[in-house]
Amino acid sequence: MLITGGAGFIGVNAAHYFANKDWQVTVLDNLSRRGTEANLDWLRERTSIDFERVDVRDHRAVGDVIKKLKPHVVLHLAAQVAVTTSVLDPREDFEINALGTFNVLEAIRQFSPETFFIYASTNKVYGKMEDIGVIERNGRYEYRNLPTGVNERQLLDFHSPYGCSKGVADQYAIDYSRIYGLKTVTFRQSCIYGERQFGIEDQGWVAWFSIAAVLGKTITLYGDGKQIRDVLQVKDLVRAYEAAIGHRDTVSGQAFNIGGGPCNTMSLLELIAYLENELGQKLILRWSDWRPGDQPVFVCDLDKAERLLGWRPSVSVNQGVRALIQWVGQHRELFAWLN
Ligand SMILES: NC(=O)c1ccc[n+]([C@@H]2O[C@H](COP(=O)([O-])OP(=O)(O)OC[C@H]3O[C@@H](n4cnc5c(N)ncnc54)[C@H](O)[C@@H]3O)[C@@H](O)[C@H]2O)c1
Numbered sequence: 001m002l003i004t005g006g007a008g009f010i011g012v013n014a015a016h017y018f019a020n021k022d023w024q025v026t027v028l029d030n031l032s033r034r035g036t037e038a039n040l041d042w043l044r045e046r047t048s049i050d051f052e053r054v055d056v057r058d059h060r061a062v063g064d065v066i067k068k069l070k071p072h073v074v075l076h077l078a079a080q081v082a083v084t085t086s087v088l089d090p091r092e093d094f095e096i097n098a099l100g101t102f103n104v105l106e107a108i109r110q111f112s113p114e115t116f117f118i119y120a121s122t123n124k125v126y127g128k129m130e131d132i133g134v135i136e137r138n139g140r141y142e143y144r145n146l147p148t149g150v151n152e153r154q155l156l157d158f159h160s161p162y163g164c165s166k167g168v169a170d171q172y173a174i175d176y177s178r179i180y181g182l183k184t185v186t187f188r189q190s191c192i193y194g195e196r197q198f199g200i201e202d203q204g205w206v207a208w209f210s211i212a213a214v215l216g217k218t219i220t221l222y223g224d225g226k227q228i229r230d231v232l233q234v235k236d237l238v239r240a241y242e243a244a245i246g247h248r249d250t251v252s253g254q255a256f257n258i259g260g261g262p263c264n265t266m267s268l269l270e271l272i273a274y275l276e277n278e279l280g281q282k283l284i285l286r287w288s289d290w291r292p293g294d295q296p297v298f299v300c301d302l303d304k305a306e307r308l309l310g311w312r313p314s315v316s317v318n319q320g321v322r323a324l325i326q327w328v329g330q331h332r333e334l335f336a337w338l339n
Pocket of ligand 1: 004005006007008009010011028029030031032033036054055056057076077078079080081096100120121122123166188189190191192193204
C-alpha cells in the first residue's frame with residue numbers, strides 16, 4: 001500500500017493501522033506540514049514502513065514510485081489542506097491538490113492499472129448549500145428538513161480555491177473509473193480529529209481548540225459559534241478505508257460521504273463548553289467574522305456508507321475528544337513552537 005501524505009495526521013494513523021495488519025506500507029510525503037517529521041519518527045519507531053520523500057507535483061517522481069511499487073492500494077491524502085491558505089495562494093493550492101492528484105491517477109493508469117485508488121475528498125465540494133433550509137434551535141443550527149443529513153446526491157458547488165481544487169480531484173477520481181476502468185473511490189470527508197493532529201487555527205478545528213485549551217492559548221471563533229459539524233475520530237475513518245478496500249470491486253467509481261453523521265455532531269460553542277468542563281478552567285476566546293465558504297451546518301448522511309461498506313462510526317465525540325486532550329497534555333513538547 002502506498003499512502004501519499006502519509007506523514008500527515010490521517011496518513012500516520014492509517015499507516016500505523018495497516019502496517020500492524022501486516023500490509024507493506026510505503027509513505028510518500030514532502031514533509032511540508034509542521035509536525036510531519038515527528039509523525040514519521042513516531043511511525044518508524046513502531047513499524048517497518050518505507051518512506052519516499054517526493055512532492056506530488058513532480059509527475060516523474062510520482063510515476064517512478066508507482067512504477068516501482070505497483071501498489072495494491074494507493075491512499076491519496078497528500079494535499080494543501082487549509083481554505084485560508086488556498087485563498088492566499090490559489091496556484092499552489094491548485095498544483096498540489098488538483099494537479100498532484102492528476103499526477104497520481106495518471107501514474108496509476110500508465111504503470112499500475114490494477115491499483116485501487118482511494119481519494120480523501122471533502123464535504124467542501126457541496127459548498128454552502130444555500131438551497132437547504134437551516135434553522136436555529138437551542139443555540140445550535142440544524143437543517144430544517146434533513147434529519148439524516150446530506151447525502152451524495154447533493155449538488156456539487158465548489159466554493160473557495162480549496163473547494164475547487166479538491167472538487168476537481170474528486171471528479172477526476174470518479175471519471176478515471178468511468179473512462180479508463182480504474183478502481184477508484186472518493187470519500188467526501190467531514191471534520192476528522194484525533195491524536196497526532198497538529199491542528200492550527202486555519203485547519204483542524206477540534207484539534208486546534210483542544211491544543212489551545214490545554215496550552216492556555218487564545219481561541220478565535222469565526223462566526224457566532226453555533227455552527228454545527230459532524231466530526232469523526234480518525235480511527236473510524238481508517239476503518240472506513242479498510243472497508244472500501246474490502247469492497248473494491250463493488251464501490252469503484254463511487255463517492256461516499258464519510259463523517260460522524262447525525263449521532264456525532266457538535267457546535268463550536270459546545271466543544272468550548274466541553275473543554276472547559278474537562279479541563280476545569282475558562283478558555284480565552286476572541287470573536288471574528290465568518291470565513292469564506294463556512295457552512296452554518298454540515299452533517300453527512302451515512303446511509304450509503306452503511307449499506308455498501310457495512311461501516312458506521314464507533315467512537316463517540318466525548319470519548320474521542322477526551323483521548324485527544326489527554327494526548328495533547330502528554331505531548332506538550334510537540335507544540336513548543338506555539339510559545
Ligand atoms: N483532517 C480533516 O478534517 C479532513 C477533512 C476532509 C478532507 N481531508 C483530506 O484528507 C487528507 C489528509 O488530511 P490531514 O488532515 O491528514 O492533513 P495533513 O496536513 O496532516 O496531511 C497532509 C500531508 O500531505 C503532505 N503534503 C502536502 N503537500 C504535499 C506535496 N506537494 N507533496 C507530497 N506531500 C505533500 C503534508 O506534508 C502532510 O503530511 C487531505 O487530502 C485533506 O484534504 C481532511
